[in-house]
Amino acid sequence: MDTQAELKPVGDNVPKVDGTIAVGEDLEFQRRWWKFEKVVWSFFVLLLIADLAGALGRGPLANAKRETADGTLQVKYERIQRENTSSIMTLLPGQAAVHDGKLQLFVSDSILKEFGAQRIIPQPETSVVGAGGVTYTFPATSTPMTVQFELKPSFIGLHPFTIGVPGDEPVQAKAFVLP
């Protein structure tokens, strides 16, 4: 076994002040660092303003509204969402969406998977799987009507979704899920 200790001569590689005190100050580096700090703080301020405005979700800029051309269905949602954070998607069907006291709504699979639908208010009477989504049936009388989906996305990225009344033109949109 090697019992010899590894040795290295004592050397001083830091600049001296008055030839006596080894401080090792690097003002040139520090000046660059102060400049960098300024840039970072400016970026942080912009980030906070963007957050307050809702550009990072949960604010005015994130709120979006889509409507079919014939006004059968209006969808209010957040175009920027956050992972594992609840948001509410509100569907406002028009009277034309109600047939025989029933309201049918088709939602694409992405609403259930990527956007992680947790709850539907009110509870649908039936749900039928197929055609790349689920068709829910609700007992309905007259407008105004509101159906809400509580979303809790667990997949980061841009995801498209489709919501519509079967037989009518659907609402198609995209929302971005931030980490």
Add this chain to the structure above:
Amino acid sequence: MNVASTESVLRALYGYFFLVFIVRIVGRRPGKQLTPFEFILIFFLGGLMLTAIVADEASLTNAFCQIIAVAFAHFSLAAIRSRSDRVARILDGTPLILLEGNTWRALTMRRQRIADDDVMEKARDQGLKTLEEIETAVLERNGEISILPKEDS
């Protein structure tokens, strides 16, 4: 695009490096002990980051893996720092002279948010009565202020 949730270990690493960066940007303040403000900062930052890192994974397995990931990141950073002067400078900064031969380094003081009282406090700690007795005052990388008295004081 379907990007699955980031793994918990990666979240722990993001959190660690982000906090290292934030603490570096917030800067050093003089003093041997944490001030009440720094206590608030440290616990608040830790608490806020914790919720996002742990999320809803409350298992012991997750805790072990995340702790090991953070320990590994810390160990690696320390190893790189000891081998590279450039990385050490970026992580810790460099010592900065605050006062030298009766002259304040005004820009350094301002940028580092240090008042002359902070220097005087440290001088008193070493038994010096006036600023004239100080040869050099240095803000060290760990935030401590070192006072070197004049030879004849």
